């Protein structure tokens with residue numbers, strides 16, 4: 009087995025074995041605590057610019073398959089695990105983890121103490137690192153680059169260039185939804201199509217007037233990578249869309265951008281929330297749900313203008329803001345991922361809530 013290594017910005021060096029492609033990649037190193045769902049993690053555009061350490065020790069045991077991709081490609085910069093299963097067993101499997109990472113040119117590292125790496129990231133915060141296989145030892149210049157690395161132009165990199173229309177997969181079409189692709193996971197679209205929506209996935213920078221003149225019944229703001237504050241053009245566009253009175257539902261980055269567009273602030277978290285067991289309380293229903301999460305920034309709940317919106321959900325672990333609801337427009341957003349993939353499907357009711365807003369806009373259930 010070829011060796012592979014992870015050098016962190018704090019100088020910590022991990023030695024393990026190479027999985028996937030050979031090479032070197034600089035990224036922000038984050039961890040995900042989900043036991044399953046590695047295929048969805050690998051293809052979630054929100055991870056653009058990040059190498060992901062899976063804390064669950066055995067990865068790849070059910071392989072990968074053609075249906076469960078959440079986007080058109082693998083977006084992680086690198087993949088780190090304790091043990092990479094070389095012999096997957098699953099009737100839906102059509103390729104192994106090693107084969108997939110090789111085919112996507114992703115450098116992987118197995119055989120390290122992922123618990124130790126996770127503790128470093130939890131205690132010191134997420135930090136940059138360079139993941140490299142034997143023979144690709146980093147130069148001084150590369151190490152300097154790694155230390156200075158920041159994920160930028162993230163949404164610009166991952167968004168689609170042309171609109172694409174997806175018909176409803178339900179018996180009858182009820183609504184037409186404009187889904188702004190900030191790095192969208194496919195299951196957001198699937199959840200809407202299954203509820204009678206024809207979904208038009210639009211490039212992130214689509215002009216507000218093109219959306220408002222498109223004959224849509226609602227607007228979906230997708231998840232996506234990077235620092236929400238770098239998306240100044242999109243934030244300005246949202247200020248126009250909010251005034252339109254159209255129903256808007258935002259997820260993760262969409263939640264953060266909507267919050268920024270109504271004057272709230274965001275902050276970078278120490279190590280973020282990435283996994284499928286994060287408890288979030290829906291304050292209006294006084295009920296706590298176990299949610300799927302993948303974010304490194306958060307909206308500061310105390311900066312949400314109480315004359316404009318209210319904090320609708322909070323994270324039970326750390327009290328961070330997990331959702332907001334506009335007080336004067338049919339708009340609500342959540343930080344977590346109700347479309348899951350991976351994760352528990354208990355929060356899919358939010359898609360029904362969005363459908364109800366569009367029904368109401370049309371004068372009642374369609």
Ligand SMILES: NC(=O)CC[C@H](N)C(=O)O
Pocket residue numbers: 054230231232233234235236259260261262302303304305306
């Ligand atoms: N999944 C997402 O949409 C992530 C949002 C944002 N990039 C963050 O890391 O907080």
